[in-house]
Amino acid sequence: MGKWMKAAVVHEFGKPLRIEELPKPEPGPGEVVVRIEASGLCHTDIHAAHGDWPIKPKLPLIPGHEGVGIVESCGAGVTEVKEGDRVAIPWLGYACGVCEYCVSGWETLCESQQNTGYTIDGCYAEYARASARYVVKVPKEVDPFDAAPLTCAGVTTYKAVKVSGARPSDLVAIFGIGGLGHLALQYAKIAGATVVAVDLFDEKLELARELGADYTVNAREENPAEAITKLGGADAAIVVAVSPKAFEQAYQALRRGGRLVLVGLPAEGFVRLPIFETVLRGIQVVGSIVGTRIDLAETFELHALGRTRVVYEKRPLEMVNECFEAVEQGKAKARIVFQV
Secondary structure, three states, rough: OEEEEEEEEEEOOOOOOOEEEOOOOOOOOOOEEEEEHHHHHHHHHHHHHHHOOOOOOOOOOOOOOEEEEEEEOOOOOOOOOOOOEEEOOOEEEEEEEEHHHHHHOOOHOOOOEEOOOOOOOOEOOEEEEEEOOEEEEEEOOOOOOHHHHHHHHHHHEEEEEEHOOOOOOOOOEEEEEOOOOOHHHHHHOOOOOOEEEEEEEEHHHHHHHHHOOEEEEEEOOOOOHHHHHOOOOEEEEEOOOOOHHHHHHHOEEEEEEEEEOOOOOOOOOOOOOOOOHHHHHHOOEEOOOOHHHHHHHHHOOOHHHOOOOOEEEEEHHHHHHHHHHHOOOOOOOOOOEEEE
16 A cells, blocks of 8 residues: 555635645544545536635545545544445534534535535545544445445435425426436426426437436427426425526416425535525425435435446546546546546
């Protein structure tokens, strides 16, 4: 075991990442060091590298919060996992465990949280250090390259479907059929809902049909709000697209009493919603942020049971900058997973 590792590093916002040799991390008390097998590319990683959001990540930064690998070493006091376990390192890298949010099942709202690949170094590397309490074991039936996208794209959309309240009698609209959306529609189908998939590209809509979408709408060719209203209006609309226009269209597609679930994080950061209609039509607008460790364990369990399919493309870490560009241009079929 060498003392150095390969990693992709952000040194300056908006500049290409550099592949570098860095010292391999050592586990502190309560921490583990994981030998990364697969590391998923999430759009959040691109926003982090560009410094797009109001709260900036630390620099220099190793991005990545969909890391899956084998625990190589454990620090003092670690009881949650052991060497040789396959684990996932999610966005929620650490939470305090004692605040009102943590003890009421909303650890993702903890104000003391640390986020993997943002406030602490992430998984675009051969090794990553993580809190043993906040990694999640990956079942042996789940391939690490499937597990990587499930660690964020999966748990985020699984939680969003929970938050949407989707039921078997509901019409649920999914706006954006990419790395997140292709999983969101599967969880909505598992919940029993009728699903309408909305995207700008026919190949994404073809994928949606393969994965069980009941209806598809190409938003370049027709107004999705009008198309969905003809179906009776959506009981819930889950927006994982990164364009504010998609959020506004989703709002207009809701029936009375419908719920708009905000998931995607556009760089622009704002959406216009009419107060009058929101009040008179009893519309609910709710944000949904990733998921808890229990949500992630359930996400893995569903996949181990064969209930979900993960669509991804495998790439070497050295292609990180080209992959960022492909995702930004909407050219990635679904998720990109780096083989580290």
